[in-house]
Amino acid sequence: MEKPExxxxxxxxxxxxxxxEVEELRKLAQIPFExxxxxxxxxxxxxxxxxxxxGVFHIAAHILSxxxxxxxxxxxxxxxxxxxxGIVEKEFADTKLVEMARYRNRLVHxxxxxxxxxxxxxxxxxxxxxxxFLSAIKKLL
Numbered sequence: 001m002e003k004p005e006x007x008x009x010x011x012x013x014x015x016x017x018x019x020x021e022v023e024e025l026r027k028l029a030q031i032p033f034e035x036x037x038x039x040x041x042x043x044x045x046x047x048x049x050x051x052x053x054x055g056v057f058h059i060a061a062h063i064l065s066x067x068x069x070x071x072x073x074x075x076x077x078x079x080x081x082x083x084x085x086g087i088v089e090k091e092f093a094d095t096k097l098v099e100m101a102r103y104r105n106r107l108v109h110x111x112x113x114x115x116x117x118x119x120x121x122x123x124x125x126x127x128x129x130x131x132x133f134l135s136a137i138k139k140l141l
Contacts, residue, residue: 021052029123075101
């Protein structure tokens with residue numbers, strides 16, 4: 001049985017979507033914390049971060065579905081397999097990408113517990129992780 005090819009147009013659309021979400025998150029990162037917390041910044045950041053993370057894991061699942069033995073069910077497992085198969089650097093997969101998987105689950109299942117402080121901190125410190133991921137995917141394509 002032949003392995004199915006990557007649907008590059010699907011991946012490129014998701015890449016574009018992630019880049020758009022990250023661009024919005026960068027704008028929100030410029031808002032002073034007091035305004036971010038009191039206004040719509042917190043809610044918008046939650047929304048855009050969730051969409052960006054969904055894009056990451058849709059791309060990852062698509063790639064792994066076309067990799068023999070690559071199928072994974074849990075998001076952390078998807079992250080780790082990207083490193084095992086050399087799609088992203090293993091250390092990045094085992095640390096940052098696993099953290100992204102955990103936070104994606106937190107956004108979906110424990111959204112009421114997310115604070116403005118933690119979300120604002122992510123905007124200040126972690127948006128570059130999306131760039132690292134996207135660079136690896138673009139290299140793969």
